[in-house]
Amino acid sequence: MDATIPGGRPAVPAAHLDPRAPGWGVGVDIGGTKVLAVLLDPAGRVVGKHRVATRPGHVGLVDAVTTSVRALTTAHDVPAAALAGVGIGVPGVVDPVSGTVEHAVNVGVDRPFAMADAVADALGARVRVRVENDLNVAVLGAAHTLGPAGERRDLAFLALGTGVAAGLLLDGTLRRGAHRAAGEVGHLTLVPDGLPCGCGQRGCLEQYASGSALDAAWPSPDGRPAPLVLFEAAAAGDPRAVAVRDRFVWAVAGAVRILVLTCDVDAVVVGGGVSGVGEPLLRAVRAELARATAASAFLGSLRLAERVHLAPQHVPVGAVGAALVGRGEIG
Amino acid sequence: MDATIPGGRPAVPAAHLDPRAPGWGVGVDIGGTKVLAVLLDPAGRVVGKHRVATRPGHVGLVDAVTTSVRALTTAHDVPAAALAGVGIGVPGVVDPVSGTVEHAVNVGVDRPFAMADAVADALGARVRVRVENDLNVAVLGAAHTLGPAGERRDLAFLALGTGVAAGLLLDGTLRRGAHRAAGEVGHLTLVPDGLPCGCGQRGCLEQYASGSALDAAWPSPDGRPAPLVLFEAAAAGDPRAVAVRDRFVWAVAGAVRILVLTCDVDAVVVGGGVSGVGEPLLRAVRAELARATAASAFLGSLRLAERVHLAPQHVPVGAVGAALVGRGEIG
Known part of the structure; x- marks a missing residue:
């Protein structure tokens, strides 16, 4: 795993974002080879990054997300209560309302998997978890990063x-x-x-x-x-x-x-x-x-x-977009 | 010109339509060869149609629209005060806010033309006139007609x-x-x-x-x-x-x-x-x-x-969609 790395740009919420300042967010972008996570501060800045290799299948994915969330919040002293939510981008067909993932064969999910519930259970019920398709989080992250x-x-x-x-x-x-x-x-x-x-x-x-x-x-x-x-x-x-x-x-x-x-x-x-x-x-x-x-x-x-x-070369736009989704800024 | 023809289907407002019952509307679909208009009753039914040949250019287009509006409202005894609006579909680049049309070369408009204002002036200032691209009115009319x-x-x-x-x-x-x-x-x-x-x-x-x-x-x-x-x-x-x-x-x-x-x-x-x-x-x-x-x-x-x-063969979806736009149901 990489160390947490500072990065990102000073950001004000974009017009499509909910203006009710949403607190801290963790975004996790699950790819075929790596799982990349960021910690977003309440102003929308990336203040930490975390990376692990992808271990396909339900258990491996849930482990990767929970490990990322704990590593980032611990490293930056963010208490669970300050975390507005965790967002996950997955390369598959996602129901963003139920948090269920299907057809994510590259990461070992071939039957419907209630990923949001599984991650929320593993993290403790107080953390809100949302899931979205990987390209959808990428376009949100790109919009946020490329601003103004x-x-x-x-x-x-x-x-x-x-x-x-x-x-x-x-x-x-x-x-x-x-x-x-x-x-x-x-x-x-x-x-x-x-x-x-x-x-x-x-x-x-x-x-x-x-x-x-x-x-x-x-x-x-x-x-x-x-x-x-x-x-x-x-x-x-x-x-x-x-x-x-x-x-x-x-x-x-x-x-x-x-x-x-x-x-x-x-x-x-x-x-x-x-x-x-x-x-x-x-x-x-x-x-x-x-x-x-x-x-x-x-x-x-x-x-x-x-x-x-x-796409910006040094900002993980997928993970940033996932964090925006996790904070509930995108309906 | 054709006589006014009854037609259409019993319609309830679709979800994208403003539920505040919008009154009567006239929709005019301007094409390269003909100008086809419909009168829509407050329930969204086509109760009359009107057709004239297209005479390209500003004057000919305004004449065709005003002729259509007068013929339909007269034939169906709809007073001007009951008319929620007139919508026009034009094959060109339209600014729906200002009602200006550009690049409608097939109908003789090669420079920006404030069509909504010109038609409103010709009809009398109390009638609200809105303009939209012809394919946009067609898709709205198709959605309305193909319901449920x-x-x-x-x-x-x-x-x-x-x-x-x-x-x-x-x-x-x-x-x-x-x-x-x-x-x-x-x-x-x-x-x-x-x-x-x-x-x-x-x-x-x-x-x-x-x-x-x-x-x-x-x-x-x-x-x-x-x-x-x-x-x-x-x-x-x-x-x-x-x-x-x-x-x-x-x-x-x-x-x-x-x-x-x-x-x-x-x-x-x-x-x-x-x-x-x-x-x-x-x-x-x-x-x-x-x-x-x-x-x-x-x-x-x-x-x-x-x-x-x-597309329904006997419903002029472009004119129907234009009438919906004219009634202000589509933002």
Whole structure:
């Protein structure tokens, strides 16, 4: 486990947040490999971080959350009574009212699991626990972090990781979808009759714009992240690397176009593992959007390139969003 | 002009409607070829319709609206004082707060036009006039018409006409978009490097799923609507017609997938001129969605085929939605 690390920005509550100052919150972002938690102070600042490896399954997940909460509150002398709540982001289908999780196969949950109740029991009944989908907490955390307060109310968080999917905050409201499937753009067809996808279709966006797609197309020779190695090789002029990078960037730009021309989100924040490439990725995606829309006055008027942003590299937006949910600021 | 025609369904206000019984309303749907108006009684029923040809430009549009309002209220003895308002749907970029219309080139508005004020002046200042985008009024009218009340709060109205675009009602709220461009799916790329589009790009969905695309691919020999002629020829076994129909249906199914996998709308209502084909179109689109998603458990779980519906053939949903806007029921 890492030590607790100070970080974050001075924050005022955004317009979609409940203005009744909500006290301290812990947010826990459960991923396929790690469980990352933050402690948020009453002003919305990240004052501590905590990290453990993911142990899949009900017991392992509950242990990871309770360990994180106890480590952070102990390290910062926050009594249980001062804790407004604990929020958890999970990569699966979540019922935010009951706190039940389904289809979170990456973390070992294959049948409905009443996670909020299980964590509340383990922590002691006085702590309020809320659960939300991982992309929904990420878009909330991105909105909170990228501020200024109240300005970022309308954005998509486009996660490029094992798969490709987006969380949507539309005019300050989470768009979960009528069947909790909003933002599943990874399984839209990018290339008719293209590469086979694990979902059973062919040519899915995910086969071109995900971290997994890059890992397959440009395996890392040295253990460093494949996207970094690829972008470096392309920058150094390797023509094969340039071709792989350009196809990837074209696909990411396609995802941005889908999100903007369908939902007209004000901003698309690119996150997930691949976003660790940083500025070279952002520059390439913006350049591709500018290139692809240059011939079209209509597309040009949408200013796609300007809407794309990178997720902040040193703020765990998922955990921050989970803490906001935990404090009950998001209905 | 047509006579006023009784029509519509007994309606109770839906959940997104203001329950303070709003009185009578006139809704006017301005299209490229015709201006269609309805009179809505206080219970939300269509009690009269009125139709004139579109005369493009500021003067012609204001004349058409005022003529429609006077004809309907006179025919049904509705005094001006009983009229809660007049709503207008316009194919352009609309500021619903100021009632200003821009980029409505199909109806002769190329510079910002304060349409609400102009119509209110022409009608007399006591009548409240509101303006909204044509797809937004269509999705509101579809929600109202397809009821039962309160159930249809989450849908897209997918218009297949000269172009392809959608109106979005998400959990009872119109999604206009951060820059009033939500639902512009017609200019998403369906076929990389495909047919050239008037927008300047290639392979846009609009080049495959619009009425214009069908007119070009299968010109009507006898003045009847091209989509009808094509579907009849395909049903009769003409292999060229089958190929053209199947490609069109594939493209429409693609639009449905984009709307559902991005916004996860509960329903997609297919409207616009092509929807006049009726049940054969609906069956073909549902069959294509079932075929395309059969290989994918994930896509199957989204039940795409079940979400698709036809716009009601005998209710002018755009004008009905405009009347709801006119009565101030939609913020």
